Amino acid sequence: MELKRLSLKYFRNYGALAFEPGPGVNLLLGSNAQGKTNLLEAIYYLSTFSSPRTHMDSELVQWGEPSFYLQGSFQIKGNPLLLEVGYDSSQARKEIRLNRKILQQAAAVGTVNTVLFTPEDLYLVKGYPQVRRQFLDREIVQVNPRYGQCLSRYTKILRQRNRLLRDAAAASRRAAPPVDVWDLQMADMAAYILFARKEYVKKLSLLARLQHRKLTAGREDLHLSYASSLEKLQEEVEFSRDIIREHFLAALKEREAEERRRGVTLVGPHRDDLNICINQRQARTYGSQGQQRTSVLSLKLAQVELIFGERGNYPLLLLDDVFSELDRERQRSLLGLIRGRVQTFISGTGDALVKEKTLQEGTFYHISEGRAYPWKS
Ligand SMILES: Nc1ncnc2c1ncn2[C@@H]1O[C@H](COP(=O)(O)OP(=O)(O)O)[C@@H](O)[C@H]1O
Numbered sequence: 001m002e003l004k005r006l007s008l009k010y011f012r013n014y015g016a017l018a019f020e021p022g023p024g025v026n027l028l029l030g031s032n033a034q035g036k037t038n039l040l041e042a043i044y045y046l047s048t049f050s051s052p053r054t055h056m057d058s059e060l061v062q063w064g065e066p067s068f069y070l071q072g073s074f075q076i077k078g079n080p081l082l083l084e085v086g087y088d089s090s091q092a093r094k095e096i097r098l099n100r101k102i103l104q105q106a107a108a109v110g111t112v113n114t115v116l117f118t119p120e121d122l123y124l125v126k127g128y129p130q131v132r133r134q135f136l137d138r139e140i141v142q143v144n145p146r147y148g149q150c151l152s153r154y155t156k157i158l159r160q161r162n163r164l165l166r167d168a169a170a171a172s173r174r175a176a177p178p179v180d181v182w183d184l185q186m187a188d189m190a191a192y193i194l195f196a197r198k199e200y201v202k203k204l205s206l207l208a209r210l211q212h213r214k215l216t217a218g219r220e221d222l223h224l225s226y227a228s229s230l231e232k233l234q235e236e237v238e239f240s241r242d243i244i245r246e247h248f249l250a251a252l253k254e255r256e257a258e259e260r261r262r263g264v265t266l267v268g269p270h271r272d273d274l275n276i277c278i279n280q281r282q283a284r285t286y287g288s289q290g291q292q293r294t295s296v297l298s299l300k301l302a303q304v305e306l307i308f309g310e311r312g313n314y315p316l317l318l319l320d321d322v323f324s325e326l327d328r329e330r331q332r333s334l335l336g337l338i339r340g341r342v343q344t345f346i347s348g349t350g351d352a353l354v355k356e357k358t359l360q361e362g363t364f365y366h367i368s369e370g371r372a373y374p375w376k377s
């Protein structure tokens with residue numbers, strides 16, 4: 001897929017921008033705080049309708065303005081596609097249009113696919129489980145829109161269930177209200193989520209392993225596995241959704257007394273994690289900084305391939321301030337993968353990127369104070 005034209009209105013520090021990227025590698029260059037990340041954020045927003053930096057859409061609206069508007073013209077499998085999104089702060093209302101027709105967010109997510117790689121992605125390896133769960137959720141939604149609906153339903157039920165458990169923990173044992181009214185519904189959602197996550201991790205692991213082999217000249221074996229709070233799901237075995245559901249209900253029963261005492265739901269997708277191992281050891285604990293960085297790159301490249309496999313189309317690749325951090329060899333592997341296939345947006349400061357021989361075929365832009373200019377060296 002290719003972004004042909006992008007318009008921004010009152011989005012972050014862009015008052016009005018019309019931007020026409022090139023088909024291959026696009027370089028967004030400029031000093032700090034000029035709007036490079038904001039531009040990548042706008043492209044990302046058109047694929048997920050959420051920002052990678054904040055949950056508050058109102059933060060994206062230019063200060064002092066009531067609303068923002070984004071419009072992207074894409075070419076997908078030879079067909080033109082117009083995607084628009086407007087957000088109004090005063091009503092906290094978002095409106096999405098695909099080819100001029102209003103569409104619900106859940107249905108619009110993943111129409112356009114992106115893979116974003118930022119310096120913070122190192123926390124995918126180093127950070128708390130929550131970072132990895134969020135990564136899985138965001139990525140699965142892009143290839144499976146139904147997943148997002150199940151996840152928000154699950155989160156709602158979980159909140160209600162936890163409230164009941166807290167009340168139960170506070171009340172005397174005899175007066176404790178039942179919580180299992182939620183359990184059946186919750187089990188349906190949990191089974192859907194867990195099944196999708198396990199499947200996704202299995203596919204991603206195979207692809208990431210291949211990428212990592214290439215990046216390390218065969219020295220390192222990268223392996224991803226889903227670490228579930230449901231002990232029964234730990235092994236590398238295939239489970240049907242029904243079986244997962246049974247295991248989930250059984251686990252709730254088993255932990256009931258403890259949950260009532262502690263006032264919180266102790267098993268389920270919200271307690272799970274993604275294991276990232278290099279040569280059979282947790283990269284989070286035992287990996288060097290360099291190994292952790294390479295694992296993240298392998299993951300990102302694997303995502304690009306996974307989206308191609310699932311959608312028959314390469315995503316847009318957004319590299320925010322990470323390209324110049326990669327050594328020559330990794331830069332070359334990355335460009336080798338994307339060249340001629342993946343429209344890519346690379347942001348960075350300074351002349352280093354301009355001089356970079358590997359990037360000579362790219363289209364260069366100078367980003368300054370919320371405007372994009374053709375690069376003049
Ligand atoms: N809602 C907003 N309205 C106006 N300006 C904003 C808004 N949010 C962020 N900015 C400004 O955008 C700039 C940062 O842009 P960013 O794209 O992150 O910079 P960089 O080019 O370093 O990636 C900052 O100057 C910040 O003040």
Ligand SMILES: [Mg+2]
Pocket residue numbers: 036037038320321
């Ligand atoms: Mg930036």
